Amino acid sequence: MKGVDTRTAAWPTLMVFLLPALAVYAAFTAYPVFRTFYNSFFNIADLDTARYVGLDHFRALAGDSTFRASVVNTMIWSFVAPIIDVGTGLLLALCLYAGVPFARFFRVAWFTPVLLSYVVVGIMWLWIYNYDWGVVNATLRATGLGALAHSWLGDTHTALAALMVTHAWKWAGFNMVVCLAAMHSLPSEVLEAAELDNCGWAAKLFHVVIPLLRPTLLNLYILAFIGKMKVFDLVFIMTDGGPLWATETVSTYVYKRAFNWNTFDLGYPSAIAVLWFLVVIAFVALLTWLFRQKDRLEF
Amino acid sequence: MANAEPFADRATRMLRSAPLAAVLVLYTLYxxxxxxxxxTMSVRTTSEISANHYAWPTVWHWEKYRAAWFDSNFGTYFWNSTLVVVAAxxxxxxxxxxxxxxxxxxRFRGNRLVYFILFSSIIFPPQIILISLFQVMAGYGLYNSRLGLTLVYIGLQLPLTVYLLEGFFARIPQDLFDAAKIDGYGDFEIFVRIVLPVGMPAIATTVILNFIQLWNEFLFAVVLVNDPGLSxxxxxxxxxxxxxxxDTGMIATGMMIAVxxxxxxxxxxxxxxxxxxxAGAVK
Incomplete structure (x- = not known):
């Protein structure tokens, strides 16, 4: 069809469509990213004076024990928690797919936590974990297990796990709806065989459902992984990194070094941000590549 | 999905598998x-709550919402959120x-490159822009301003918006565009009179998603706005x-107002x- 070419347009036309978005991107994403890289080589005591320090910040990071603790916590969270999130989401989706009654109600009830802000979820779970009257300890005492009652967020051994549970509570519903959507897009005859209605469902789960949903599940794992590498709000609200850095994450540490501690230097937290930026991108690239390789080997 | 079984049969079958039913109920409670x-706490006073944290409200204190709105500044916060989020x-x-x-x-040179650059920033950890945005905003007098926060929010949600809409717009049949061109539509008319109406379901989806994500946004709001009157x-x-x-009771009321x-x-x-x-996660 010569003459009616709707696939090309003059550059000025393209620019009218594209330029506003690109300008916003340049001003509020690209420039700040470059500026953070630049800042990481400076000591910025206030907004106007910057002293060049080269790689000093990066060298200092190697000996920073708080930073090391925050990396360990974030890594544990990023690798372990996505398995819980995706696993729960998959099981919940299977229940709905198997055609339980009141499926609509269940879906709403399970999905609602996804919509709540971290501030609301954080305060809610601060109360749930409250030592004196929180649901967890109240339940333990009521069932005669009062000896197990515990200051869940105040103990270095349980604080990180408690936060991970809260985070999983919020995100299970998201993984559920994604798994459910993926199941609905599969050929129905195949999955009907995998309904949960009779014995041997575990075998069906592992031999039919999981292999079919592999791409979606791996995708969800990567999404959850990225989310956990950035985790900030919940920690900031519930424990602020404590007790004794037991729940410190890289994000909260960057925030503290930049805005909370009175070591007013924006260069050092910028260096952490740069390093973490590279780590996240490297891990996402690696995971994507690994999962692809495995797919190729199987076929 | 296509389950032709009558509801009652299904219900009895489900009830027979008691463990599954138990799991469903427990998870739903959880x-x-x-x-x-x-x-329930949002309509109980703090002293009632302290007496028993798990009681059903005996008197429904709806006036607490009024108190939270006017006396505890939640009305101001609500207005600030509305202004910033709706504009963004x-x-x-x-x-x-x-x-x-x-x-x-x-089709133009660099199309996929632009797409990739926009899209890839979805995975960036926010700290990579947080600190320097603080500097930039302070430099331009946009620190502690709703306008500044709005601009940052536009930048934050842009990649996801482009990603979701691009996926949908690319599936609009090409015939529609060819026909419009034959009818003499220009490029901008095509956008306004074809893409926007046809794409409305996808646009509505991104509007809702962006609204909820920004309504709940915390990190940039805490760094870029300090004035209680603008929070x-x-x-x-x-x-x-x-x-x-x-003040457990009033905190709960405030949480409900936000939710x-x-x-x-x-x-x-x-x-x-x-x-x-x-949309983004299923492949």
Missing amino acids: SALPFAWIA VAVVTVLGAAAAHCLARY TLPIGIRRFMGDYFQ LPVIVVYAFFSEKLIQGMT
């Missing part, structure tokens, strides 16, 4: 009760739709919690919202 608990969502939708249309429809709801709740740690708009949106547009959230 998932929904915390929120129900906060809801409106602008990002227009900018994002224009860019998405351009990337989805036209958005999440920051307002946290500040109130910091100042009146013991209600999201719940209303979800009640009306749950399908759209879920579509938006799943």
Whole structure:
């Protein structure tokens, strides 16, 4: 069809469509990213004076024990928690797919936590974990297990796990709806065989459902992984990194070094941000590549 | 999905598999009760709550909402949130739709590169822009301003908006565009009179998704706005919690005020919202 070419347009036309978005991107994403890289080589005591320090910040990071603790916590969270999130989401989706009654109600009830802000979820779970009257300890005492009652967020051994549970509570519903959507897009005859209605469902789960949903599940794992590498709000609200850095994450540490501690230097937290930026991108690239390789080997 | 079995049969079959039913009920309690608990606390006074944290409200203190709104500044926070979020969502939708249309429809050198650059920033950890944005905003007098926060929010949601809309716009049949061109439509008319109406379901999805994400946004709001009179709801709740740690009842009321708009949106547009959230993740 010569003459009616709707696939090309003059550059000025393209620019009218594209330029506003690109300008916003340049001003509020690209420039700040470059500026953070630049800042990481400076000591910025206030907004106007910057002293060049080269790689000093990066060298200092190697000996920073708080930073090391925050990396360990974030890594544990990023690798372990996505398995819980995706696993729960998959099981919940299977229940709905198997055609339980009141499926609509269940879906709403399970999905609602996804919509709540971290501030609301954080305060809610601060109360749930409250030592004196929180649901967890109240339940333990009521069932005669009062000896197990515990200051869940105040103990270095349980604080990180408690936060991970809260985070999983919020995100299970998201993984559920994604798994459910993926199941609905599969050929129905195949999955009907995998309904949960009779014995041997575990075998069906592992031999039919999981292999079919592999791409979606791996995708969800990567999404959850990225989310956990950035985790900030919940920690900031519930424990602020404590007790004794037991729940410190890289994000909260960057925030503290930049805005909370009175070591007013924006260069050092910028260096952490740069390093973490590279780590996240490297891990996402690696995971994507690994999962692809495995797919190729199987076929 | 296509389950022709009558409901009653299915129900009895499900009841027979008691363990599954137990799991369903337990998980539902686990998932929904915390929120129900906060809801009951929001209409009870703090002294009633201290007496028994788990009692059903005997007197429904709806006046607490009024107190939270007027006396504890939640009205101000609500207004700030509304202003910032509505403005940001409106602008990002227009900018994002224009860019998405351009990337989805036209062939030009660098198209996929631009798409990739926009899209890849979805995975960036926010700290990589947080600290320098603080400097930039302070430099331009946009620190501690709702306008500054709005601009940052537009930038934050742009990649996701372009990504979701590009995917949808690319599936609009090419015939529609060819026919429009034959009828003498120009490039901008095509965008306004074809892409926007046809793409409305996808646009609605991104609007809802962006609204909820920004309504709940915390990190940039806490760094870029310091003035209590300009704070958005999440920051307002946290500040109130910091100042009146013991006032459990009023904190719960404030939380409900922050959550209600999201719940209303979800009640009306749950399908759209879920579509938006799943669009990126299903392959």
